[in-house]
Structures are given as structure tokens and as C-alpha cells.
Amino acid sequence: MTHQPGPPAPSPTASPGADAVTPAQALGWMHTARFLTTAPKLEFLPAHEMPEIAFVGRSNAGKSTCINTLTQQKRLAFASKTPGRTQSINLFALGRQGTTDAVLADLPGYGYAAVPKQDKLRWQQVMANYLVSRENLRGVVLLTDPRLGLTELDEILLEVIRPRVEQGLKFLVLLTKADKLNRSEGAKALSIARLQAGGGDVKLFSALKKQGVEETAFLLWQWAHPAASASPAPPSSNE
Secondary structure, eight states, X not given: OOOOOOOOOOOBXXXXXXXXOOHHHHHHHHTTOEEEEEESSGGGSOOOOSOEEEEEEBTTSSHHHHHHHHHTOTTSSOOOSSTTOOOSEEEEEEOGGGOBSEEEEEOOOBOOTTSOHXXXXXXXXXXXXXXXXXXXXXXXXXXXXXXXXXXXXXXXXXXXXXXXXXXXXXXXXXXXXXXXXXXXXXXXXHHHHHHHHTSSEEEEOBTTTTBTHHHHHHHHHHHHOGGGOOSOOOOOTTO
């Protein structure tokens, strides 16, 4: 198969002013997301210097729904009707007025039983290589259903990125579908996930009730603009 050159890398732009934004403004920034490119292999990814934030998680963890909720776009991230069938890394550019100051990377869901074993192994290797070698990766968002907790595959992924986390890579566990938990169940899920995550942030997230949406957008904005994020984050409603 002849390799077709991908789109040119997005041009960087100066980050917003040094004044820290509010969570609501950070959510507005997320709304600027637009499709950049799709890559079936790492070598198809464009090289660029903007901070990249990757979304990872098991199939059916609610990853596409989370991205669409954060960006307030119903079909930005495509949720396949057959979980596990989406097998490309999709990139979305972020930035106001057509400029780009960060990129979101939507990695394929993993762990779905119906996917052939060879495909699982291939994508596990592609994802591991991406998480280990992507130079401008600044943060990883791991989505998991709190009713299941972090699975063996999730923990393997955590081990893959642990060396980079120790070197400063940002890390967030989002407990999706939090609307299905009552208050005590949510508190318990947070406590367990914090122990399992071994560092990083943990938040409850509900696309249905918009729980954790602004807080997550604010955190991602801070990851992408560390120089402009000197002021502390507002208290999380999940605490």
C-alpha cells in the first residue's frame, strides 16, 4: 500500500495570556476542537510541537462520549456501533480562531472480547509505542467504568506510562458514568481509584449530568498551558 502524505502539522500559536482562565473559559476552549487527522500507524501521525493529550480506555468505557461532552460536539469522536472496531489514532486540534495550541489524541479502545487476538496484540503494541515514544505527549486521560474499577489491562497501561509520569507526564483517571452511582458509591470509587492510580488525579465524570465536565476541561487547559497556570485550580466538586 502506497503511503499517502498526511496533512501538514498544525502551526503553533502563542498560548492565551498569562492570566489563568476560569473553568467555564477552559470549557469554551475545548469547544474549539476540530478534526485534524487519523492515523492507522504511528508513522502516519504528523510531527508537531504542540502539547498532546491522549484519551485511552477499554471499549465501552465511554471515551467517545466523554470527548464529545468536553468539546460540546455530538459527533466529533465517533463511537463505533461495534466496540473495539475503531483501530486508528484520531487527532483533534484545539485553539481559538483557527490557530492551534494543543492537540487531543483519541486512542482506540482496548480489551473488547470480539476483536481477534492478533488485532488486540497489534494495537496494544501501537498504543504502548505511542505512549512511550510520542515526544510532545503532555498528559494521559484514562477512562474507566467505576462499577468495574481499574482492570488488568488498565493497570498494564499504567505500568507502561509510569516512567513518563515520574518524569512529569500528567495523568488523570476519569470515572465515567458516575450518574449510575449514589454519593457513597462515588466516594468509595474515588478512594479505590486513587489507591490504584498511584499518583495523578482522579475525578468522577458524568456526560448525562455534566458532572466533572468543567473541572476536567480546566485541568486539561492547565496541562496544555503550564506557563499560564500559576494560579491554583478551583476546588473540585468531586472532593
